[in-house]
Amino acid sequence: MTIAFFTMDISFNEYHLIFPRIIIGALIILAVALLLQKGIQLLKRKEKRPKPFRFFSENYDAKKFYATLVLLVLYPPALSLFGFLPASILFMFLITILYAGQFNKKTIIVSISNSLASSIAVWYVFGQLFDITLP
Amino acid sequence: MLAFEIITPFTVLLCFLGVFIGIIMGAIPGMTATMAIAIFLPLTYVLEMVDSIGLLIGLYVGGISGGLVPAILLNIPGTPSSLCTTFDGYPMTQKGEGEKALKVGITASIIGGFFSLTVLYLFAPFLASVAIDFTSVDKFLIIVFALTIIASISKGSLIGGLFSGVLGIFISLIGRFPDNNEMRLMPPGLEEQLVYGFSLLPVLIGLFAVGQILQEAEEGMKPASHQKLDLKKTEKNKFSLKIFKGQYINTARSSLIGTFVGMLPGVGGSAASITAYSQTKNFSKHPERLGTGEPEGLISSESANNGLIGGALIPLLTLGIPGDSTTAILIGAFLLQGVQVGPLFISSNPDLWSGIVITLVVANIAMFILMFFSIKYFAKIVFIPKYIIFPIIVLMCVVGSYAINSGIMFDVWTLLIFGVLGYIFPKIGVQIPAFLIGFILGMEAEKYFVDSLKGSGGDLTVFFTQGPIAIVLWILILGSLVYAFIDSQKSKKNQAST
Numbered sequence: 306m307t308i309a310f311f312t313m314d315i316s317f318n319e320y321h322l323i324f325p326r327i328i329i330g331a332l333i334i335l336a337v338a339l340l341l342q343k344g345i346q347l348l349k350r351k352e353k354r355p356k357p358f359r360f361f362s363e364n365y366d367a368k369k370f371y372a373t374l375v376l377l378v379l380y381p382p383a384l385s386l387f388g389f390l391p392a393s394i395l396f397m398f399l400i401t402i403l404y405a406g407q408f409n410k411k412t413i414i415v416s417i418s419n420s421l422a423s424s425i426a427v428w429y430v431f432g433q434l435f436d437i438t439l440p
Numbered sequence: 441m442l443a444f445e446i447i448t449p450f451t452v453l454l455c456f457l458g459v460f461i462g463i464i465m466g467a468i469p470g471m472t473a474t475m476a477i478a479i480f481l482p483l484t485y486v487l488e489m490v491d492s493i494g495l496l497i498g499l500y501v502g503g504i505s506g507g508l509v510p511a512i513l514l515n516i517p518g519t520p521s522s523l524c525t526t527f528d529g530y531p532m533t534q535k536g537e538g539e540k541a542l543k544v545g546i547t548a549s550i551i552g553g554f555f556s557l558t559v560l561y562l563f564a565p566f567l568a569s570v571a572i573d574f575t576s577v578d579k580f581l582i583i584v585f586a587l588t589i590i591a592s593i594s595k596g597s598l599i600g601g602l603f604s605g606v607l608g609i610f611i612s613l614i615g616r617f618p619d620n621n622e623m624r625l626m627p628p629g630l631e632e633q634l635v636y637g638f639s640l641l642p643v644l645i646g647l648f649a650v651g652q653i654l655q656e657a658e659e660g661m662k663p664a665s666h667q668k669l670d671l672k673k674t675e676k677n678k679f680s681l682k683i684f685k686g687q688y689i690n691t692a693r694s695s696l697i698g699t700f701v702g703m704l705p706g707v708g709g710s711a712a713s714i715t716a717y718s719q720t721k722n723f724s725k726h727p728e729r730l731g732t733g734e735p736e737g738l739i740s741s742e743s744a745n746n747g748l749i750g751g752a753l754i755p756l757l758t759l760g761i762p763g764d765s766t767t768a769i770l771i772g773a774f775l776l777q778g779v780q781v782g783p784l785f786i787s788s789n790p791d792l793w794s795g796i797v798i799t800l801v802v803a804n805i806a807m808f809i810l811m812f813f814s815i816k817y818f819a820k821i822v823f824i825p826k827y828i829i830f831p832i833i834v835l836m837c838v839v840g841s842y843a844i845n846s847g848i849m850f851d852v853w854t855l856l857i858f859g860v861l862g863y864i865f866p867k868i869g870v871q872i873p874a875f876l877i878g879f880i881l882g883m884e885a886e887k888y889f890v891d892s893l894k895g896s897g898g899d900l901t902v903f904f905t906q907g908p909i910a911i912v913l914w915i916l917i918l919g920s921l922v923y924a925f926i927d928s929q930k931s932k933k934n935q936a937s938t
């Protein structure tokens with residue numbers, strides 16, 4: 306692909322690359338512009354030390370956050386391994402009790418009810434009644 | 441008269457049922473009107489043509505309208521087209537005006553619905569002929585215009601908004617280019633899974649629903665302030681038609697934009713409400729208030745997204761081209777019944793055509809009656825405690841993502857990948873709405889760009905010299921960018937002074 310003044314020689318073999326190249330160019334230009342903008346903002350600031358970047362919010366709930374990530378990553382393989390109903394009931398129980406935040410009789414009953422009711426309802430309505438493909 | 445003979449009480453009943461189920465599915469984050477129609481499509485095998493259309497159009501209207509419930513109460517757009525509803529709807533809820541916001545949205549929805557229905561009925565052949573006459577250059581410029589909206593909604597960071605939008609386009613280009621079947625931008629090892637790129641629905645659900653769940657998990661799943669609130673009849677939460685006073689032009693303009701955008705093949709969906717919202721901001725007396733809980737923004741988004749329903753049906757019924765993903769599924773419903781949609785559809789099936797229009801009237805009335813008078817009950821779907829509803833949302837998201845392409849596990853991974861990105865993006869300054877707009881419109885932009893170049897033999901001036909439509913579009917694009925730049929500078933000054 307060559308570009309002359311207001312004309313572009315394009316060949317059939319390179320159709321798929323024309324637009325991505327333009328978009329990558331635009332991304333680079335915008336990224337540089339963003340960096341320059343940030344740099345100018347820093348220079349304009351009176352304080353010598355800018356505030357350090359904080360990824361997590363203050364007093365974030367590490368247990369719930371990381372456990373959610375782990376459960377989300379384990380759920381798809383569990384679906385393939387155990388099938389929809391067993392994997393979903395287990396996943397739903399664990400994630401409900403995690404979010405409830407307490408491990409007592411009430412939360413266990415709520416978590417079991419939630420996991421059984423929602424998993425079976427989804428399995429029946431989608432899988433059995435409407436014949437939708439389930440994981 | 442013939443149409444009333446076609447529409448039976450059973451059709452009306454199915455239409456009400458479709459609206460009811462559609463509202464529930466639209467109200468559950470992760471479930472969309474598209475999914476609702478896809479799920480119920482197999483059921484139409486056993487129904488007559490008009491009955492099946494009654495059910496599906498009911499699901500369509502209900503699904504699009506139900507999306508405003510989680511958008512307003514949870515800040516999660518229930519459907520892609522309710523994206524802009526979150527901008528002002530959720531801040532209203534935070535201010536204790538949840539019920540008012542819901543009823544404003546419902547009223548705007550029925551106005552938009554009837555507006556587009558009138559346009560569909562009166563001007564379908566004419567409007568369709570205008571749209572079909574658009575060249576690739578015009579279509580490309582329409583998408584560029586839609587993309588400049590990125591700048592308008594980027595709230596004080598023009599370059600950041602544009603970067604996010606272009607990043608969305610970049611991700612949308614991953615996969616095979618249909619013209620020459622060549623692959624590009626493939627991550628190693630994922631060539632098989634990404635032949636058609638990332639599916640829209642898992643990306644959308646991931647960015648909004650899973651990203652939101654991770655954010656909530658980080659904050660410990662504490663009850664949000666609005667969840668402590670009931671939809672009580674307080675003075676400031678009271679709905680009145682007076683809210684619409686001074687909003688007539690906004691409502692009409694947004695309904696018109698929704699109808700027109702919906703009518704353009706491939707540019708339907710969320711682009712309708714985004715374009716309308718952007719123009720409302722441009723014409724507003726107080727643009728700085730939009731995004732802080734102004735009914736003006738809510739009216740704009742909701743009248744536009746229901747306006748697109750009638751608009752999206754125009755190219756579908758007159759050209760056989762779907763305006764959006766939902767109408768693409770509706771083509772399947774016609775095919776199931778052996779009916780060919782296209783230029784001859786209206787003249788060959790006048791009874792069915794009238795039946796569709798009357799079904800749309802019934803569906804809009806059903807939506808209004810069910811939602812306006814029962815909104816407290818529908819709202820309860822999203823008021824269930826977070827530790828109960830969020831696991832159910834994850835389950836539905838996984839099932840929906842898996843089912844959308846009839847059982848592909850990679851779509852579930854797509855959901856999770858974009859869920860994590862939806863959590864990370866706001867923290868590093870990438871704006872999700874802008875990213876998503878780029879992602880939705882990217883492939884179409886490429887198609888029309890390459891088609892334009894092929895047509896002109898590589899001459900780039902074709903984008904400026906194609907004709908009066910192209911010139912008007914360039915003026916709109918430049919106007920939108922100039923406005924966005926001025927707005928961005930104003931926001932910076934305001935931030936600096938506070």
